[in-house]
Amino acid sequence: MHAGTVRRRHDTTAVNPRATHLSLALRHVAEASGQISRADIAARTGLNRSTASSLIDELITGGLVKETGATPRARAGRPATALALRDDGPAGLGVDVNVDYTAVCVVDLTGAVRYKHVVAVDQRGHTMTEILDRINTLSRAAHAAARADELTLCGSAIAVPGIVDRDRATVTLAPNLGWRDLAVTEVLPADVHGLLDNEANFAALSEPGLLHARASYLYVSGQIGVGAGIVLDGRLYRGTHGWSGEIGHLTVDRDGPPCPCGRRGCLERYAGQEAILRAAGVPSDPGTALGVRPTVALIADRARANDPATLAALTRAGQVLGATLAGCLNLLDLGHVVLGGIYRDLAPWIAPEVEREVATQFLGAPWARPTVEVATYGPEAPAIGAARSVIHDVIGDPLRWLNH
Amino acid sequence: MHAGTVRRRHDTTAVNPRATHLSLALRHVAEASGQISRADIAARTGLNRSTASSLIDELITGGLVKETGATPRARAGRPATALALRDDGPAGLGVDVNVDYTAVCVVDLTGAVRYKHVVAVDQRGHTMTEILDRINTLSRAAHAAARADELTLCGSAIAVPGIVDRDRATVTLAPNLGWRDLAVTEVLPADVHGLLDNEANFAALSEPGLLHARASYLYVSGQIGVGAGIVLDGRLYRGTHGWSGEIGHLTVDRDGPPCPCGRRGCLERYAGQEAILRAAGVPSDPGTALGVRPTVALIADRARANDPATLAALTRAGQVLGATLAGCLNLLDLGHVVLGGIYRDLAPWIAPEVEREVATQFLGAPWARPTVEVATYGPEAPAIGAARSVIHDVIGDPLRWLNH
DNA sequence: TTCGATTTGTTGCTGGGCACAACATACGGG
DNA sequence: CCCGTATGTTGTGCCCAGCAACAAATCGAA
CATH class of the missing domain: 3.30.420.40 (ATPase, nucleotide binding domain)
Structure with a gap:
């Protein structure tokens, strides 16, 4: 994670061990809140038990961590006192x-x-x-x-x-x-x-579960355009200028339909909201369409009603999206995709196609089958x-x- | 950089300030070898002058760093003693x-x-x-x-x-x-x-110059297949399994020629060595072709002789490669590409095409023009x-x- | 030339913080 | 009931960074 206002361009600055270890201890508490003790932290970080205790004490008096009573243990020995993040800090x-x-x-x-x-x-x-x-x-x-x-x-x-x-x-x-x-x-x-x-x-x-686990994944955020957030080792990768994740204009077909960006056959022209609408035969109506939610709901309604054109449009969009994502996964060696934005609402029809494309096109699939997940949250x-x-x-x- | 055999999966381990600061000081010496003093290191790292001196002394007695005499300075004050990496360590x-x-x-x-x-x-x-x-x-x-x-x-x-x-x-x-x-x-x-x-x-x-500068770039390594090394902030990004950079099977055209990998229209089918050979009208001869060097030299010879089919093949390969790379740059927000492997030898014909494609297709081009560079080393x-x-x-x- | 200003590098001191060891605590099991 | 085991705390020592004062080496101005 970016260290806030501290301009930590690279690790060219001196290190403050106390600050680093406080963060380290707190991170371990966060990852196993309620299931971790001082001794566990010492064992996992390599710090001495006394040091871990000192760090935790500082976090407790600072109002970030609390004790949640002793945990009954199967093994012999003094039971550990579980630590958890405070929810009132x-x-x-x-x-x-x-x-x-x-x-x-x-x-x-x-x-x-x-x-x-x-x-x-x-x-x-x-x-x-x-x-x-x-x-x-x-x-x-x-x-x-x-x-x-x-x-x-x-x-x-x-x-x-x-x-x-x-x-x-x-x-x-x-x-x-x-x-x-x-x-x-x-x-x-x-x-x-x-x-x-x-x-x-x-x-x-x-995504709730993924960050703590230091996961690496691609979060696809379909709106009017198509973008992605790249999370590597639990940290957002922003690129050299902060413009990473621009997948909407990856070329699907060099001879495809023209795109306002000046190229032809961009992903957005197949899997973007407008493209799905058009392919489904819905007259685009920018005047009344009040943005993402209603339009997507309209498509979903038609899909639920088994409208052939809509189903075909969604299948096609899912295939193209999946093929493009497979390429991204191959480039970055990621094994996990999260479908957010409009693709979350259209997941019943989009996700299976994406899953199939990714499974067949991800080169590492024989050793590590990639997973496709639907985002937890929608517009929020x-x-x-x-x-x-x-x-x-x-x-x-x-x-x-x-x-x- | 990976810390050798030390399994530093993530930064979940305790920090050793002395080791970190020794590395920090050494890195600064490496980045400005012969042009940096103890005081400079203190200023750039935020460490105290005395601490920087202590670190440098340890590196000098350890045989990693040497003093290269006093540097004449324009300003007033005691002249600094320049530090440099030892070349006999x-x-x-x-x-x-x-x-x-x-x-x-x-x-x-x-x-x-x-x-x-x-x-x-x-x-x-x-x-x-x-x-x-x-x-x-x-x-x-x-x-x-x-x-x-x-x-x-x-x-x-x-x-x-x-x-x-x-x-x-x-x-x-x-x-x-x-x-x-x-x-x-x-x-x-x-x-x-x-x-x-x-x-x-x-x-x-x-690449000699790039690593020290903590640069981010894509090193395209064309051989029989097409691969890439991804360097982010001066560190190699290897992906979750170590398979990152697989760009050879990114899809250029879903309806393109079939590829042994089972898909159609993969990049390798346009910009791989075999594909260039075939497009140039050279009969592929796996019996005598002793691998990369001779084959590439053959193509280069024909290109130098202005053979139309070869020139067209190279132009086409450069265009397709450039378009694909532009997509990668957009995804990762990178502004720099290095052409290595066979593309280094074919750079006179490939590089201009790649440059043009990247310049027109990189979305950040209006703000930060991407650069295309030819690799320093060939097969070595x-x-x-x-x-x-x-x-x-x-x-x-x-x-x-x-x-x- | 001389003296002050300025920057570099060194030395002694101090304090923060971690490791270590010993101990108190709290359980399970024979 | 006592021993083994694991957790958490306390006291001690050491490493190491920061601080301040000083020595060293140069520039510039009088």
């Missing part, structure tokens, strides 16, 4: 400014979603000031809700549909919002410094992932929280 | 077992190639024992040459064309050598523990990269060398 605020809705949520240290509020509104009909005002209002409400729930917001993160400059906390370009070079995090409450990232990237962090995924990224920064550097 | 042994040649080389701490020996021989005509014997003989010769040059071999690495299990130091499968589950590193001299990896991966590490690249990986392990953990 620091919490993260996540905001998602999408084209057709704005979402906020609060996630506590355990990763649980404690507050969630989604407002469906087409941003394209509003000015930038109105949008920012709405973010501010929703954030303050979330802030109040967190406080009422005995949580302390210790950071925030905003997901936007576009290109961001994380270091400058600025939205470089968000075409669908009409934003350019906008320091959007400034509208957040002053006491929570704001992180910023792409929706697909934050959405990739929303980016906001939840954003909030979770704040929590990950706390786990990555607990000292910042411990020092007030 | 530890060295790495690199071995490459290819289908049609075996190469060994020795690289010193500065990255300079101090010994190199390539034996052209078609391994397919020999038994496994013969091949292993040759590796052993060549390694002993390299060992003797290093000793005569006042170098101390402190490790070795073998590159093989196939799938390896690094943790077990075993070749899982090398079809063209007929190997399966072979612990090839055991034939190396006993005092150098052997690393193991794929040829494309090691070749990616052979895997062996040199292998040796260099040994050196990188020394720089990554100098304590192991300092403790004898």
Whole structure:
């Protein structure tokens, strides 16, 4: 995880052992919350038992970890006292400014979603000031809700549909919002410094089980376009500029239909929302279509009604998507794909095709069969992932929280 | 860089500050060898001057770093004493077992190639024992040459064309050598523990300038197949199983010509050596073709003679390769490609096409124009990269060398 | 030339933090 | 009931980084 405001470009800076070990101990507690003892941490990290105890004590007095009583053990010996993350300590605020809705949520240290509020509104009909005002209002409400729930917001993160400059906390370009070079995090409450990232990237962090396990996977985030978040060893891979995961314009067929990007046969032209609509024979109606949800629901309805054209369109989209993803898996040697965004809602028809394509085209399949999973969260995924990224920064550097 | 035999799966182990800081100081010396002082290191790392001095002293007495006299400075103040890597300290042994040649080389701490020996021989005509014997003989010769040059071999690495299990130091499968589950590193001299990896991966590490700069790039290694080594932030990305970089079977055209892998229209069918040969109208002659070098030289000859069919084949191959690479760059947000293997020899005809495709298809091109570079080394690249990986392990953990 | 300013490198001191060992604690089992 | 076993705590010593003062070596200005 990115270390917040600390510009850790590479590991060229001196190391602070205490901070590193506090994070290490906390991470082990997070990965086995309620099932781990001081002695376990010592054994797993290689630290001495006394050192592990000292670290845990500091985390307990700091309000990040609690004891959950003694655990009955089968073996002989003194029973261990189990440790768990506190659910009433620091919490993260996540905001998602999408084209057709704005979402906020609060996630506590355990990763649980404690507050969630989604407002469906087409941003394209509003000015930038109105949008920012709405973010501010929703954030303050979330802030109040967190406080009422005995949580302390210790950071925030905003997901936007576009290109961001994380270091400058600025939205470089968000075409669908009409934003350019906008320091959007400034509208957040002053006491929570704001992180910023792409929706697909934050959405990739929303999966509950995967992050703790230091998993590597591709989170496919289908919206109007098709993007992906790349998680390697439990950390989001952002690329050299932060634009990683642009799979929507991978070429499926050099002689395929033209794409607004200037090329031909891009993945979006086969597996994007518009393409599926068109292939299903639904007249595209940008006037009334209020964005992702309703359109996707429409397709799903027709598929459930066994409309032949729709089913054929979904099968075709799944095949093309699966073939493209198989290529990505081959390039990166990943064995796991998560289908998010519209593909989550269309999973009954898309997922089997993706699974088949990936299973047959992944070169490592004979040794390690790749898995295809449906995302846990739908439209809330980016906001939840954003909030979770704040929590990950706390786990990555607990000292910042411990020092007030 | 991988920490050798130490199974550092993730950063779940305790940190040793002294070891980390020794590596940190050494890395800074390596990146600016001859142009850096103790005070510089202190400034760049954030360590105290006295600490930096202590670290450097330890590295000097350990034989890794030397002083190269005072540097005249423009500014006022005491002139700094420049530090540089020693070229007579530890060295790495690199071995490459290819289908049609075996190469060994020795690289010193500065990255300079101090010994190199390539034996052209078609391994397919020999038994496994013969091949292993040759590796052993060549390694002993390299060992003797290093000793005569006042170098101390402190490790070795073998590159093989196939799938390896690094943790077990075993070749899982090398079809063209007929190997399966072979612990090839055991034939190396006993005092150098052997690393193991794929040829494309090691070749990616052979580029001189790029590694020190913590660069991110894709090293395309065209041989009979097409592979790639992925370097992210100066570290080789190997994937979850170590099979990353398999771009040869990315789909270019779903309705293209069939491929032995069972799919259709794979990249190899357009930009692989065999495909270029066939498209150029050269009768494929596996009987006399002694592998990569001669065949590629043949194509290059015909291209130099302006043979229309060959030029068209190369143009087509470059276009398809470039388009595929652009997709990879978009997925990973990389801005740099290095053309190695056969593409290095065919660069005059391939590189411009790749450059054009990448420039037009890389989505970040308007903000950061991608660069296409021709590899520094040819067939020796895997062996040199292998040796260099040994050196990188020394720089990554100098304590192991300092403790004898 | 001389003296102050400036930067580099070294030395002695201090404190943080980890390992180690010994001990108290708390169970299971014969 | 006592022994073996495992957990957690306490006291001690050592490694190592930070700090400050000082010596060294140069530039620049008077």
